[in-house]
Amino acid sequence: MATGKDIKTDILVVGGSLNGLPLAIALASAGLDVTVLERDDPADVVDAGFDGRVSAIAHASRNLFKSIGVWEYLEEAEPMLDIRITDGPSKLFLHYDHRQLGDEPFGHMVENRHMRMALLKRAAELDTLTLLAPATYDTVERQSDGVTAVLSDGRTVSARLVVGADGRNSPLRQAAGIGTVGWSYDQAGIVCTVAHEYPHNGVAQERFLNPGPFAILPMSQNRSSLVWTEQTDMAAKIMSLDEAAFEAQMARRFGDYLGKLEVTGPRWSYPLALHQSDSYIAERLALIGDAAHGMHPIAGQGLNLGLRDVAALAEVIIDTARLGLDFGQQATLEKYQRWRRFDSLTLLAITDGLNKLFITDVAPVRLARDLGLAAVHKMPRLKGFFMEHARGTVGVLPRLLDGKPL
Numbered sequence: 556m557a558t559g560k561d562i563k564t565d566i567l568v569v570g571g572s573l574n575g576l577p578l579a580i581a582l583a584s585a586g587l588d589v590t591v592l593e594r595d596d597p598a599d600v601v602d603a604g605f606d607g608r609v610s611a612i613a614h615a616s617r618n619l620f621k622s623i624g625v626w627e628y629l630e631e632a633e634p635m636l637d638i639r640i641t642d643g644p645s646k647l648f649l650h651y652d653h654r655q656l657g658d659e660p661f662g663h664m665v666e667n668r669h670m671r672m673a674l675l676k677r678a679a680e681l682d683t684l685t686l687l688a689p690a691t692y693d694t695v696e697r698q699s700d701g702v703t704a705v706l707s708d709g710r711t712v713s714a715r716l717v718v719g720a721d722g723r724n725s726p727l728r729q730a731a732g733i734g735t736v737g738w739s740y741d742q743a744g745i746v747c748t749v750a751h752e753y754p755h756n757g758v759a760q761e762r763f764l765n766p767g768p769f770a771i772l773p774m775s776q777n778r779s780s781l782v783w784t785e786q787t788d789m790a791a792k793i794m795s796l797d798e799a800a801f802e803a804q805m806a807r808r809f810g811d812y813l814g815k816l817e818v819t820g821p822r823w824s825y826p827l828a829l830h831q832s833d834s835y836i837a838e839r840l841a842l843i844g845d846a847a848h849g850m851h852p853i854a855g856q857g858l859n860l861g862l863r864d865v866a867a868l869a870e871v872i873i874d875t876a877r878l879g880l881d882f883g884q885q886a887t888l889e890k891y892q893r894w895r896r897f898d899s900l901t902l903l904a905i906t907d908g909l910n911k912l913f914i915t916d917v918a919p920v921r922l923a924r925d926l927g928l929a930a931v932h933k934m935p936r937l938k939g940f941f942m943e944h945a946r947g948t949v950g951v952l953p954r955l956l957d958g959k960p961l
């Protein structure tokens with residue numbers, strides 16, 4: 556039964572994090588009415604200091620942020636100019652130099668809190684975007700002609716489509732009975748920030764050490780963000796060390812090429828796993844970001860992949876709406892799924908394969924992969940293809956990722 560508290564909207568987005576908010580902003584900027592439901596309080600994000608979480612935003616994802624008016628609100632973004640890939644102590648390497656593709660960096664390192672603050676600022680400018688936070692729902696009912704959500708405070712929201720941007724355990728995905736395939740890696744990613752004596756010159760390092768990749772990613776003010784993979788048991792032991800012992804373990808892997816090192820800010824540890832949803836869509840439902848897929852952070856592409864979902868879904872919805880058709884209908888959602896599922900699967904398989912290849916410590920495999928790295932380094936066309944991948948500019952790009960308006 557309708558009450559004065561009922562909200563009527565075009566699209567309900569559940570989850571107002573790094574994928575949900577960009578989608579809502581893209582759709583609202585193009586004229587649709589969007590309501591976002593986010594469980595966490597945005598004030599916590601704005602008030603919190605640096606929490607150690609940083610993401611590599613590929614060139615194509617930056618295009619999206621620029622196109623939807625978010626990039627200009629970012630307080631800080633450190634360009635990633637080169638990427639150097641090495642395998643343990645081997646002298647063979649693969650080096651990507653951004654100048655081989657033009658003037659633009661491969662991407663930028665951005666603190667997650669800065670991204671969320673910029674997204675919140677842009678969202679607040681849009682009259683057709685309503686952010687309900689902190690807020691959640693008790694039920695979401697999907698019918699052939701629309702969706703009705705009953706919020707925990709008793710209000711109802713009716714929409715033509717609900718989007719699940721509600722993270723890796725996506726309650727919406729589970730309620731729709733959509734299963735996932737995937738596995739845990741028995742690895743954890745330790746994340747921390749390191750201040751160093753010498754400048755990194757915008758070079759990101761991806762080192763393949765025996766327990767897993769050790770990534771050193773350039774941040775502002777002579778700092779780097781580390782994503783340091785260890786087996787689960789070892790990660791727990793390292794995380795429990797006191798500051799001095801933790802720093803010593805870190806420095807042993809980091810080396811001395813940037814001079815004196817100091818861990819600054821908090822450290823985090825994330826269990827690493829891969830998952831792919833059996834479907835990205837159901838009746839009046841589309842899944843994006845971690846709700847649809849999750850991967851090993853080996854290539855720093857998890858969020859970038861989600862932003863590809865954002866750009867593709869926004870494009871099919873807006874193109875359908877402009878024709879005066881129902882954008883929540885199955886045909887529109889299938890177009891989105893066809894565009895995104897194969898691309899995600901490919902990247903999931905690549906990151907999974909790379910992780911397995913580089914944790915193998917058998918001498919002939921080590922030799923083969925080192926020769927492979929060195930060979931790619933000397934093959935301009937193949938190297939160019941990999942560099943385009945790092946920039947996120949491979950495949951049929953939605954308009955927003957190409958820097959164009961919707």
Ligand SMILES: Cc1cc2nc3c(=O)[nH]c(=O)nc-3n(C[C@H](O)[C@H](O)[C@H](O)COP(=O)(O)OP(=O)(O)OC[C@H]3O[C@@H](n4cnc5c(N)ncnc54)[C@H](O)[C@@H]3O)c2cc1C
Nearest residue numbers: 570572573574594611721722744844845855856857858859
């Ligand atoms: C160690 C590590 C390093 C990484 N580094 C990178 C990197 O460098 N580059 C990169 O591209 N990616 C990286 N990633 C991946 C990236 O962090 C994730 O892919 C991304 O943050 C997922 O965003 P999301 O919005 O889909 O989900 P989430 O961030 O999980 O957001 C889901 C949101 O939904 C809300 N929510 C859930 N349920 C409800 C509900 N019922 N009602 C209301 N709200 C709800 C939650 O509160 C949350 O805010 C990394 C991941 C790891 C583990």
